[in-house]
Amino acid sequence: MTITTRICYTIIVQMNKQAQYKTDLCLGGDVMRGRGHHAGRAARKRRQKRESAVQSVSMCHQLPYVRLMKFLHQRGFTSTPLQPALFADTGRGLQALRGIKPGQLVLSLPESCLLTTSTVLHSYLGQYIKSWKPRLSPLVALCVFLVCERHLGEASDWFPYIDVLPAAYTCPAYFADDVVAALPSGARRRALEQREAVREIHSSHRDFFRSLQPILSRPADEVLTYEALRWAWCSVNTRSVFMSHPSNHSLCGQDVYALAPFLDLLNHRPDVQVEASFNDVTRCYEIRSVCGTPRYRQAFINYGSHDSQRLMxxxxxxxxxxxNSVVYVEADLLCDVLRGDGGLDQKIKFLKENNFLHNLTVSSDGPSWRLMTALRLLSLPQTLYNLWKAVLLGQVLCEEREAWSVRTARTLCQRLLQESRAALDKISGLLGRSDQRVREQLHVVESLRQEERCILGSCLEALEGPPGQSGELLSCQPDVDEAR
Known part of the structure; x- marks a missing residue:
């Protein structure tokens, strides 16, 4: 967090405290004057209006954003009802200067303002990319361009945009080892894969990086470092919008990236609905509100129906x-909980062959259908192999096997809850001895683990009731030799 950001946050906190103090005085005065229910409701509305106005600090007069808006206006961007602001809960975002009605066009960014592979290929990098074999991917081309433009500093045409991009990210590619270790097992595996993927991109393109030496003022190995590429990769991965481009013989792979200055300041909220796409008629990337936004409130966009692990x-x-939040049950945990079953390997193999070992989840409402289906199959003895396919097709088992499946689901939740609590204890200890950069990463993982703890607690409550049954039960005999 920059010094400016910390100062802005201090201002927000102080303003909120003052507003709350004044609100308390107003409410106390109304009660003392005996205005009753209607006065309380009016005071509540006044308080909400005041709070909505003071929970943000405009950033539109800060030099980086003045330069950004000038840069965009020179490229054809016109006025918008949004302004950059710092919010107490989400940090940087866009604030509505006036009420935005449902269906209203919120933002229209001309194609000339978008940073795409076309931008890169028409730049000084174009000749190097077009002549290089094997061909680069669109992602690598964009990453290299960002790094080179950042290297140019204020001499870069895109400096006003580069200057407002985050200096670092809280994506797993940036996570310290202790932070990665605090993740749930499935997320930890994918985080390590992400980190390794970025390292592989850097190591496999070093020869191309060195070919750019003629346009660099310092040695290529000092400019196109792993850290620089990681920053660029996260910038593209977290901030680009989907925009399909025609295939280009100079690049290989699908080209669907577009960096959208100003538009990428919009934060995500899962309950918000917008229409977002590139308009081939106006040649602008457009955001249209579905539900509208009140005046002075933060305008949001929806990145998609992603659970919290995916967002992280x-x-x-x-x-x-x-x-959309869920907790994932990994196959390793299933095998550990059921390791006494002599036929477990064959059952796991059957589930894997039928694509039933991934996306096993629990939510606040209880275990998912996929998880319960997998558990029903795992509850069967090998002597009832003929019923395995029927179970995967949705058939519910006899009452005893159904009860076993529910008990096992409860055990899985308890194990996951223990892991979550242990991880939160570990995070608490790390927060006290980590620097600011690592603390920001830890807070993201802490939020994930806290949400996980709440989901598992609610799921366990849901599992306390009798198991639900639907349709005719399959008749099956319990396996007396099965270890429980």
Whole structure:
């Protein structure tokens, strides 16, 4: 967090405290004057209006954003009802200067303002990329361009945009080892894969990086470092919008990236609906509100129906009150809980062959259908192999096997809850002895683990009731030799 950001946050906190103090005085005065229910409701509305106005600090007069808006206006961007602001809960975002009605066009960014592979290929990098074999991917081309433009500093045409990009990210590619270790097992594996993927991109393109020496003022190995490429990769991965481009013989692979200055300041909220796409008629990337935004409130966009693990892995944050949030049950945990079953290997193999070992989850409402289906199959003895396929097709078992499946689901939740609590204890200890950079990463993982703890607690409550049954039960005999 920069010094300016910390000062802005201090201002927000102080303003909120003052507003709350004044609110308390107003409410106390109304009660003392005996105005009753209607006065309380009016005071509440006044308080909400005041709070909505003071929970943000405009950034539109700060030099970086003045330069950004000038840069965009020179490229054809016109006025918008949004302004950059710092919010107490989400940090940097866009604030509505006036009420935005449902269906209203919120933002229209001309194609000339978008940073795409076309931008890169028409730049000084174009001749190097077009002549290089093997061909680069669109992602690598964009990353290299960002690094080179950042290297140019204020001499870069895109400096006003580069200057407002985050200096670092809270994506797993940036995570310290202790932070990665605090993740749930599945997320930890994917985080390590992400980190390794970025390292592989850097190591496999070193020869191309060195070919750019004629346009660099310092040795290529000092400019196109792993850290610089990681920053660029996260910038593209977290901030680009989907925009399909025609295939280009100079690049290999699907080209769907577009960096959208100003537009990428919009934060995600899972309950917000917008229409976002590139308009082939106006040649602008457009955002249209579905539900509208009140005046002075933060305008949001929806990145998609992602659970919190996906948001953390791809974008580096966890959204509060996410209706899509789940906790994943990994195959390793299933095998550990059921390791006494002599036929477990064959059952796991059967589940894997039928694509039933991934996306096993629990939510606040209880275990998912996929998880319960997998557990029903795992509850069967090998002597009832003929019923395995019927179970995967959705058939519910006899009452005893169904009860076993519910008990096992409860055991899985208890194990996951223990792991979550242990991880939160570990994070608490790390927070006290880590620097600011690592603390920011830890707070993201802490939010994920806290959400996980709440989901598992609610799921365990849901599992306390009698197991639900639907349709005709399959008749099956319990396996007396099965270890439980």
């Amino acid at each position: 892995l791809e974008y580096g944050f966890v959204a509060p009150c996410n209706p």
